[in-house]
Amino acid sequence: MIKKIAALGAFVFLLHGCDRNAADESDAAFASRYKALSGEATLLKGATVLTGAGERLNNADVYFADGQIVAVGTDLIADGAKVVDASDKWITPGVIDVHSHLGVYPSPGTQSHSDGNEATAPVTAEVWAEHSVWPQDPGFVTALAGGVTSMQLLPGSANLVGGRGVTVKNVPGRNVMDMKFPGAPYGLKMACGENPKRVYGERGQAPSTRMGNVAGYRSAWIEAAEYRNKLAAADKGQGEAPTRDLKLETLVGVLNGEILVHNHCYRADEMSVMLEIAKEFEYKVGTFHHAVEAYKIGDLLAEADTCAAMWADWWGFKMEAYDGIRENAALVDKAGACAVIHSDDKIGIQRLNQETAKVMGAAARVGIDIAPEHAIQWITSNAAKSLGVADKTGTLEAGKMADVVVWNRNPFSVYSKAERVYIDGALAYERGNPAVNPVTDFSLGTAAATGGAK
Amino acid sequence: MNRFVSLVAALLVTLPAFAETIAIVGGTVHTVGSEGRLENATIIINDGRITAVGSGLAVPDGVTVIDAGGKIVTPGLFSPIGRLGLVDVSSSSGPVDSAQTNEFFTASFDVADAYNRRSVAIPIQRIDGITRAATVPSPGSDVGHVLSGLAAIVNLGDKNALDKRGAAMVITLGESGSHYAGGSRTAAWLTLRNSLDEALDYREHKRDVERGMRREYQHSIADLEALQGVIAGDTPLLVNVHRASDIETLIALTEEYGLNAIIVGGAEAWMVADELASAEIPVILQVTSNLPGNFDQLNARRGAANVLATAGVLFALSDSQSESNNARNITQSAGNAVADGLSWDLALRAITLAPAEIYGVDNNVGSIEAGKAADIVIWPADPFELTTYPDQVLINGVVIPMESRQTMLRDRYLQMDSEKPPAWRDR
Numbered sequence: 001m002i003k004k005i006a007a008l009g010a011f012v013f014l015l016h017g018c019d020r021n022a023a024d025e026s027d028a029a030f031a032s033r034y035k036a037l038s039g040e041a042t043l044l045k046g047a048t049v050l051t052g053a054g055e056r057l058n059n060a061d062v063y064f065a066d067g068q069i070v071a072v073g074t075d076l077i078a079d080g081a082k083v084v085d086a087s088d089k090w091i092t093p094g095v096i097d098v099h100s101h102l103g104v105y106p107s108p109g110t111q112s113h114s115d116g117n118e119a120t121a122p123v124t125a126e127v128w129a130e131h132s133v134w135p136q137d138p139g140f141v142t143a144l145a146g147g148v149t150s151m152q153l154l155p156g157s158a159n160l161v162g163g164r165g166v167t168v169k170n171v172p173g174r175n176v177m178d179m180k181f182p183g184a185p186y187g188l189k190m191a192c193g194e195n196p197k198r199v200y201g202e203r204g205q206a207p208s209t210r211m212g213n214v215a216g217y218r219s220a221w222i223e224a225a226e227y228r229n230k231l232a233a234a235d236k237g238q239g240e241a242p243t244r245d246l247k248l249e250t251l252v253g254v255l256n257g258e259i260l261v262h263n264h265c266y267r268a269d270e271m272s273v274m275l276e277i278a279k280e281f282e283y284k285v286g287t288f289h290h291a292v293e294a295y296k297i298g299d300l301l302a303e304a305d306t307c308a309a310m311w312a313d314w315w316g317f318k319m320e321a322y323d324g325i326r327e328n329a330a331l332v333d334k335a336g337a338c339a340v341i342h343s344d345d346k347i348g349i350q351r352l353n354q355e356t357a358k359v360m361g362a363a364a365r366v367g368i369d370i371a372p373e374h375a376i377q378w379i380t381s382n383a384a385k386s387l388g389v390a391d392k393t394g395t396l397e398a399g400k401m402a403d404v405v406v407w408n409r410n411p412f413s414v415y416s417k418a419e420r421v422y423i424d425g426a427l428a429y430e431r432g433n434p435a436v437n438p439v440t441d442f443s444l445g446t447a448a449a450t451g452g453a454k
Numbered sequence: 455m456n457r458f459v460s461l462v463a464a465l466l467v468t469l470p471a472f473a474e475t476i477a478i479v480g481g482t483v484h485t486v487g488s489e490g491r492l493e494n495a496t497i498i499i500n501d502g503r504i505t506a507v508g509s510g511l512a513v514p515d516g517v518t519v520i521d522a523g524g525k526i527v528t529p530g531l532f533s534p535i536g537r538l539g540l541v542d543v544s545s546s547s548g549p550v551d552s553a554q555t556n557e558f559f560t561a562s563f564d565v566a567d568a569y570n571r572r573s574v575a576i577p578i579q580r581i582d583g584i585t586r587a588a589t590v591p592s593p594g595s596d597v598g599h600v601l602s603g604l605a606a607i608v609n610l611g612d613k614n615a616l617d618k619r620g621a622a623m624v625i626t627l628g629e630s631g632s633h634y635a636g637g638s639r640t641a642a643w644l645t646l647r648n649s650l651d652e653a654l655d656y657r658e659h660k661r662d663v664e665r666g667m668r669r670e671y672q673h674s675i676a677d678l679e680a681l682q683g684v685i686a687g688d689t690p691l692l693v694n695v696h697r698a699s700d701i702e703t704l705i706a707l708t709e710e711y712g713l714n715a716i717i718v719g720g721a722e723a724w725m726v727a728d729e730l731a732s733a734e735i736p737v738i739l740q741v742t743s744n745l746p747g748n749f750d751q752l753n754a755r756r757g758a759a760n761v762l763a764t765a766g767v768l769f770a771l772s773d774s775q776s777e778s779n780n781a782r783n784i785t786q787s788a789g790n791a792v793a794d795g796l797s798w799d800l801a802l803r804a805i806t807l808a809p810a811e812i813y814g815v816d817n818n819v820g821s822i823e824a825g826k827a828a829d830i831v832i833w834p835a836d837p838f839e840l841t842t843y844p845d846q847v848l849i850n851g852v853v854i855p856m857e858s859r860q861t862m863l864r865d866r867y868l869q870m871d872s873e874k875p876p877a878w879r880d881r
Contacts, residue, residue: 107745108752139745194545295867296876315860316575316779318545325860331867346745347774354786354840361841366868414789414840446746447753 030130032180034169039426041065043078044406046087052380052395056373062091064402067425072396084420090410092376093396094149094403094423096383097349098262098309099289099342103153103176104129106137107346107442117156118163122200122207123220125188126246127163129155133176136440138448139346140172144429144438146350147405147418150181152387154289157191157264158199160207160216164250165189165262167387171423172440185388187286188254190217192265192274193320214273221281224251260286260388262309266320268296275304287386289342291332292324298335307338307386311348312355329356329378330363330370340386341378352379357412372412401425475500476851477513478830481522484799486529486807487821491799497527499828502851507822520846520853522832528802529822530585530829530849533781534738534770534809535692535718538587539569539576539608539615541778553594553602561623561649561673562680563603565591571608571615575779577858580610582782583837585829585849586617586819588809590692593626598634600645601625604680605692607813609829611849621813622692622716623684627700628750643703649673650711653681690714690812696750698722705733716812719743721751724758727765736768736812741787741794743774757794759804770809771801789838801838827851 026032042064049060049072061076062069070078104116115132118124133153143151148170155162165187168179192213201208207216227248234241253259261278265271265288278285287307288294292315294301294308301308310332315324333339341356343349356378360370384394393401402425409416421429430436439449476499483495485507496511497504513519537544540552551568569589579587590605602625607618626634627642635641652671656678662668663675671678683689691708695701696719705726708715717723720737723730730737744756762769773787788801796804810820819827828851835842847854869879 108748110748142744298870313780313783314775316543319543322543323863325864325867327864331864331870335870345775347742350742350744351790354790357840358786361839361843364841365843366864412840414786414838415793417793447755448744 030128030177032182033177034171034173034180034182035178036067036424037171037426037428039067039402039422039424041078041081042422042425043076043081043083044086044089044091044404045076045083046085047089047091047406048410049091049396050373050376050411051397052093052376053397054373054377056371059087062086062396062404064404064422064425067402069396069398069400069402069404071398084406086406088409089419090407090416091396092147092405092407092411093380093394094405094421095147095352095379096387096394097143097148097151097343097352097379098287098340098383098386099344100143100151100153100349101156101344102139102143102151102346102349103133103135103137104155106134107139116154117158119156119158119199122159122196122216123161123247124155124159124163125161125220125248125250127155128166129153129164129189130166130176130180133166133168133179135172135175135179136442137172138440138443139349140170141438141440141443141448142346143349144170144421145418145431147353147407147411147421148349149403149405149421149423149428150384150387150389150393151349152187152262154187154262155189157189157195160191160196160213161220161251162189162191164259167389169423171428172438181389181392183389183392186250186253186259187262187387188250188259190261190263192263192270193267194318195264210270214277217274217277218280220251221255221277221283224248224255225281228252228255254283255281257284260386262287262289262386264289266290266292266318267323268293270320272297272300275300275306278304286388287340290321290344292321292328294337295325295328295331296323298332298337301332301337302335305338307340307382308332309340309342309383309386311344312341312358326358326362327366327368329359330368333370333374333378334368338382338385339378340382342383353407353411353416354414357414360412372410375412474851475514475517476520476828476848476853477517478520478522478527478832479513481525481527481832483507483527483822484529484802485822486799486803487823489823495527497822497828497830499830499848499851502828504822504824504826504828506824520832525845526833526835526837527822528583528831528833528837529806529820530831530847531583531784531805532770532809532820533579533584533587533772533784534805534812535588535590535772536781537592537778538579538589538610538781539571539573540565540589542573542575544778552590552592553598555594555597558674559603560599560601560677561603562676563591564606564619564680565589565603566606566616566619569606569608569616571610571612574859576610578779578860579781580847580849580854581844581856581858581861583785583831583833583844583847584781585610585831585847586810586815587781588621588813590622591624593624593630593634593694598626598630600627600631600635600642601649601677604689607815609819609827609849611852611854614850617818618813618815620680620683620689621815622690623681624692624694626694627704628695628697629748630694639700643707646707649677649681650685650713653678653685657682657685684713685711687712687714690716692716692718694718696721696754698725698753700750701726702729705729705735708733708735720758721746721754723767724755724761725753727761727767730762731766734768736770736808737762738770738772738809738812740774741771741791759791759796759801760794763796763800768808768811769804770812771804785838785842786840789840792838798838
């Protein structure tokens with residue numbers, strides 16, 4: 001009891017930073033125990049603000065308190081707030097990467113750290129990426145310096161169904177529960193194409209072809225639907241409930257719309273087939289990842305309300321990436337579908353703004369002008385939509401989490417750097433200020449911690 | 455008829471080389487040569503080579519004029535490392551010619567013989583400004599070699615694409631090299647030393663070897679021949695290495711054997727920058743690789759280029775993602791180096807003249823100076839900016855068509871209103 005009171009005292013002290021998460025606290029196993037860093041009411045003044053909701057405000061202020069955005073506009077007054085001069089700066093929502101393997105394939109990439117692919121069966125819906133996450137991955141810190149405030153950590157793509165992904169705030173703690181994004185739905189990683197058919201085909205087992213892949217997904221959904229029906233019947237007192245099955249539990253979560261499908265799928269023809277499977281089993285494909293050929297089916301994606309998460313210009317490293325073009329995201333966007341720029345890479349995650357800029361430039365060459373206030377959505381609000389957290393973050397609208405990046409110039413310039421990164425209203429990173437910036441345990445004593453002064 | 459006559463007359467005048475003369479006028483020219491930056495400059499190109507560059511030069515009559523007014527003009531970019539023209543699709547073994555598992559040939563594996571100037575990847579790079587490239591053997595994956603063969607320098611034009619054969623001998627140290635050599639860094643060094651010792655022994659006893667009167671070598675004769683340039687100090691070792699201690703050992707080895715070397719990767723090269731400078735060993739740096747991919751790269755960091763520059767190390771810029779199909783992204787690498795504090799001029803040098811110097815082809819390319827090959831890129835704005843794409847590229851004085859398979863795909867799918875299936879659309 002005494003302990004509890006002491007803890008309460010600490011919470012009152014830190015209240016600004018964490019009260020919004022209190023509602024999310026739960027005793028359930030694996031529940032989020034995320035606590036925001038301690039922050040203070042802050043007024044950023046005089047910046048060019050890209051709200052993430054499609055607007056650009058010049059010479060505008062951003063005010064946040066208690067971990068939430070309070071207001072964005074001109075000449076804001078906020079008594080008692082820490083005022084930061086942001087003139088000549090640009091402000092955007094925190095960058096969100098929908099496709100990362102930080103923590104599951106951490107640095108250093110030793111064999112001992114290879115925890116992203118449970119490549120022992122083609123359908124492993126029972127595994128959860130969060131149970132592999134190593135929060136000491138130095139990649140979290142370098143991503144933070146790139147303005148990344150939230151990300152989804154996914155299993156790899158060896159399997160047709162690779163397991164659950166987890167969305168985290170980029171505040172590395174002692175374990176994954178400390179990082180889990182409060183209230184974010186789970187993702188389910190699925191994979192099309194070359195990887196699963198190669199991994200299992202080489203072992204002389206199914207799938208060894210794309211048609212084998214499709215048979216594998218369909219069989220899994222049939223099994224899941226039966227499990228769901230048995231559960232529903234048992235609920236009504238008709239028959240006994242089936243034995244708890246971790247794999248089918250996750251798949252049923254998709255059929256019930258609680259878990260979002262994140263489907264690694266490069267080719268337009270394969271994405272089209274996956275949309276048919278979703279039709280057959282009445283689930284939704286939330287996002288196609290690595291959607292290198294999404295530009296060929298922008299209309300189908302718009303119609304299905306499915307996001308396409310894309311690299312700017314990766315191409316040709318495998319056959320299914322042969323048709324990559326830099327205008328991909330722009331053409332998807334033009335078709336009215338939800339375009340997202342993702343990384344799948346510990347280095348690329350540090351520069352999602354730059355990847356977006358490459359697409360903007362390529363699109364401009366063919367007369368498609370994409371304004372910064374529009375493009376920023378590809379790495380903020382559209383990404384939040386893909387992860388099912390658009391009501392919580394992704395824009396600088398009042399009431400949202402104060403996940404905010406202050407850039408030293410237009411973020412779509414190659415020379416742009418994140419100067420300040422706030423997560424839930426707390427300053428998590430400040431360029432060149434070691435007193436603010438985190439260092440994971442692994443990095444102690446290395447250049448990452450010493451700033452290279454060695 | 456008159457026209458025919460005048461054409462013949464024109465041909466007679468210029469007949470010796472069938473040369474076309476081109477003048478690029480009005481641009482801000484970053485020569486990367488002794489003239490530095492020139493405003494409102496004119497570049498005269500004749501027979502594929504630059505004959506003059508300067509502000510306010512007279513433009514001869516009858517030449518093809520390219521107006522670069524308001525534009526930025528740079529030398530063609532030089533991809534310092536990669537497998538361009540050796541790889542179509544890297545994850546498929548069929549279209550990959552950069553690595554091999556045959557034990558009989560290692561040092562003599564010469565990628566020049568496999569280089570495909572018609573590769574789909576070539577136009578994709580050159581319309582973004584890449585005009586020259588080092589294309590190099592890769593060490594392999596599970597099975598590989600400490601010595602993996604000879605690199606080539608190529609131009610991305612449509613003829614006479616091979617500039618220099620045997621431009622460097624690729625070796626791999628660190629974790630990968632240890633793995634190939636039997637599981638230890640020491641084994642990798644022993645492998646390298648043995649190769650050098652055999653090459654020296656072969657050089658001294660060639661006749662005995664031919665008569666079968668010399669001991670057996672681990673290397674084939676072809677490999678020992680290929681190593682002669684290395685031990686003579688003519689062919690630099692192109693060393694895949696990151697760890698500072700490995701680099702220190704390498705420096706000692708180059709001194710002992712009188713070798714030249716180039717470091718590729720060099721995540722910890724900044725820690726031994728002064729030693730590299732005095733040993734005159736250049737570095738091809740991966741600008742944005744700031745995470746310890748393995749224990750060789752524990753002290754990887756951003757801003758390493760600044761440390762190398764301050765110490766006086768010759769360096770070129772690259773990135774892990776820009777080494778093959780995206781060689782074009784070295785402008786992004788350069789921009790990021792500038793964002794980390796490197797001067798803009800040094801960053802441009804690091805993707806033009808510096809790689810040319812590193813591979814010993816700077817008498818021919820790397821800067822806009824009279825006598826050099828006319829590799830020129832005309833940009834509408836700062837070439838490092840991510841939204842900037844070249845207006846025009848010239849390679850050896852040839853105006854390159856600004857199209858690639860990717861622009862064709864793009865143009866096809868810009869016609870989304872078409873009733874026709876893509877295969878029937880305009881192309």
